[in-house]
Amino acid sequence: MTAWQGDRVPETEPVKNVRLRRFLSIGVIVALGWGGLAAVYATDTTPKLGLDLAGGTSVILKAPDGTSSESLDQAVNVMRKRIEALGNVQEPVIQVAGSNNIIVQLPGVTDRERALEAIGSTGQLSFRPVANDGAFGPVGEPIDASDDDPTQPAVLANIDPLEGPLSVEPAFALGGDITDATAVFNLGWAVSLDFTSEGDDKFAAATREAASYPLGDPRRRFAIVLDGTVISAPQVAADVDPNVGISGGAQITMGSVDNAEQEARDLEIVLKFGALPVVLEQEQIKSVSASLGRDSLDAGLIAGFGGLALVAVAMVFYYRILGLVTVLGLSIFGSLVVGSYSVLGASQGLTLTLAGVAGIIVSVGITSDSYIVYFERIKEEIRHGRTVEDAVGEGFSRAFQTILTADTVSFTGAILLWFLAIGPVKGFALALGLATLIDVFVAFFFTRNAVALLAPTRLGDGGKFSIRGTTGKDLTEAPA
Secondary structure, eight states: OOTTGGGSOOTTSOHHHHHHHHHHHHHHHHIIIIIHHHHHHHTTOOOEEOHHHHOEEEEEEEOOTTOOHHHHHHHHHHHHHHHHHHOOOSSOEEEEETTTEEEEEEETOSOHHHHHHHHHOOOOEEEEEBOGGGGGSOOOOOOOGGGOOTTSOEEEEESOTTTOOEEEOOOSEEGGGEEEEEEEESSSEEEEEEEOHHHHHHHHHHHHHHHTSOTTOGGGBEEEEETTEEEEOOBOOTTOOTTTOOOSOEEEEOTTOTTHHHHHHHHHHHHHTOOOSSOOEEEEEEEEOHHHHHHHHHHHHHHHHHHHHHHHHHHHHHHTHHHHHHHHHHHHHHHHHHHHHHHHHHHHOOEEOHHHHHHHHHHHHHHHHHHHHHHHHHHHHHHTTOOHHHHHHHHHHHHHHHHHHHHHHHHHHHHHHHHHOOTHHHHHHHHHHHHHHHHHHHIIIIIHHHHHHHTTSHHHHSSTTSTGGGGTOOTTSOOO
16 A cells, blocks of 8 residues: 555545545645735735846956955955945845855846946045145156055045045054944035044044144145045144044045935945955956846746647647646646745845746746656556546555655755856756745645546546546446
8 A cells, every 4th residue: 555545535534525625725725826926916026037137237256366265255245235235236146156256246237337336346444644745736646546555655546636646644544443434415415434432532633633734734634545546635624623633423525526425325335334355356247238138038938938838738638637737737836936936035035037937947847747647647547447536546646756756856956056056057946946846735735636626527537538538448438
């Protein structure tokens, strides 16, 4: 006796109770599938699309050779916080690849340069006194920003083109002395900074010294340097007491730069979430337009629905009433897949990529195989002389073991792909694994019960369109 023979109705149990349970089981899974799909569209929580379907930007960043894995992981965390703070990014994918690369995918990004600045800038901030050299004409060519050492004097580029490069002294405070940064508007956009107690002491000491010089003297100014570039060089106000200085925080004014509000908010993000632990070089940048992403999505949908239609026609033609069961089962299967991606997208940030669409299309074939295994087993049992009802029960008990074995192999392959692969292959693996689990769920709760309910009716044992009719066996022949 196999493990599933108990699925057939014992003579002591009322048949109507068993039928009621079967109807309830089908009702529940239909509600989960079709009802869930309706809820997804009613609440506009459709699956979030990945870079290749929604358009956006992909970039590969390279760290110096020998960078530790801990530094790379820290860089990923900092970049993720920065990107999420930008908004309008549909769940970015930021992950370490290989020994010193970081892959960043930003679906839905329209302002590519702004996003690249947020993820690529190290966020190395320093406060440095302006040297007296600037009072007597040009100070020379600025050094490359990547060569800036806050502990050494230097000539640095300035974002203010009217002023030009500035000669600065070694830094008196660094970004690590900041505890918080907030973009504010007060007669102009600025970034308000809060310091640690030690940083506040450093800032007060530096501004006391600067306030001791007369107004107009370059040494009364200090430069705020971000990633080797002077972003502001304010002069200490006339009302600052040279015996006290400035304490309790500071502000970086954005001046007359274009898009001052956006510049202030971007600077807030970089400073607020800390500096990258390593300098990253942009090795490859790829943009996918929204129209190209839409074309890819349309092609995937056409392929998916086209495949479903061909499978449905073939199954109905060959398996008749059982083919209609297949069509209903596939519709429930597809609804559960879409619903699962929608829920996981809203709760866990899962995105559907073109590779994921391919995985779902492949899973349609796997699901169809499950139906074929079951239906062929039913036909074989009928040819051996069993009644349709007995053939349906016995066929499922044996077929389900085969279905479970095949799906276990597919699921194991999906798990291996997920852990061993990177990039788009992970999307394929996830879609395949999720669809495989749903296949088992649908086979047990829908297909088994739907076929069992048909077995005692004329659709089970009467006419060429019935279950017995699929065997090609003479319908006038009495079953053994």
